Structure formats: C-alpha cells, structure tokens
Amino acid sequence: MMIRVWPSVVAAAAAGLMVTSLPGSASAAHGTLRVSGRTYNNPRKGCYTGIFWPLVVSNQTNQTVLVYDNATCHGHVMGTVAPRRSGIFEFGEGVRVPR
Numbered sequence: 204m205m206i207r208v209w210p211s212v213v214a215a216a217a218a219g220l221m222v223t224s225l226p227g228s229a230s231a232a233h234g235t236l237r238v239s240g241r242t243y244n245n246p247r248k249g250c251y252t253g254i255f256w257p258l259v260v261s262n263q264t265n266q267t268v269l270v271y272d273n274a275t276c277h278g279h280v281m282g283t284v285a286p287r288r289s290g291i292f293e294f295g296e297g298v299r300v301p302r
C-alpha cells in the first residue's frame with residue numbers, strides 16, 4: 204500500500220509561499236518613524252535622515268531599525284532601535300528600515 208504524501212506537501216508549501224509573498228507584507232514598516240525632526244509614516248525599506256544633530260530616533264513602527272554613522276546607511280552599524288523605543292546617537296547620520 205502506497206501513501207500519497209507529496210500532493211499535500213506541495214499544496215502546503217505553495218500556500219506558505221502565497222502567504223509570505225502577499226503585496227505589501229514586507230515592503231514597509233507599519234507605524235511612524237521620527238528621525239531628528241522628520242516624520243516618516245509607514246516607511247518603506249531604505250535609508251532615512253534627520254535635519255539636526257545629534258540623531259534622535261523614535262521608532263513607533265513594528266520593525267527594528269538600524270542606525271549608521273553615515274547618511275547613506277552603508278558601513279558601520281552604530282546601534283539599533285527596537286519597535287516602540289527611542290534612542291539618541293551623537294555620531295549617527297542615517298537610519299535604515301531593513302525590510
């Protein structure tokens with residue numbers, strides 16, 4: 204007697220792919236990101252800068268953001284700011300929303 208497992212495994216894998224690839228599911232952080240005087244609502248993946256020093260980050264999104272020592276968000280990560288947290292970074296210049 205042969206048990207047919209593959210069709211159900213393939214169906215489950217396909218359903219998982221559909222759920223994880225819904226439009227917008229990973230394209231933006233949900234909430235508000237404030238970076239030194241600038242406010243970004245539902246910020247998309249990318250690099251964000253402020254308008255004054257030191258860099259003040261208020262992360263009211265659902266994602267942890269990365270703080271860099273340059274405005275292009277490449278190179279050295281100085282720190283992170285978790286969801287619903289804030290931080291002040293004396294030498295920070297850019298904040299990246301990673302996904």
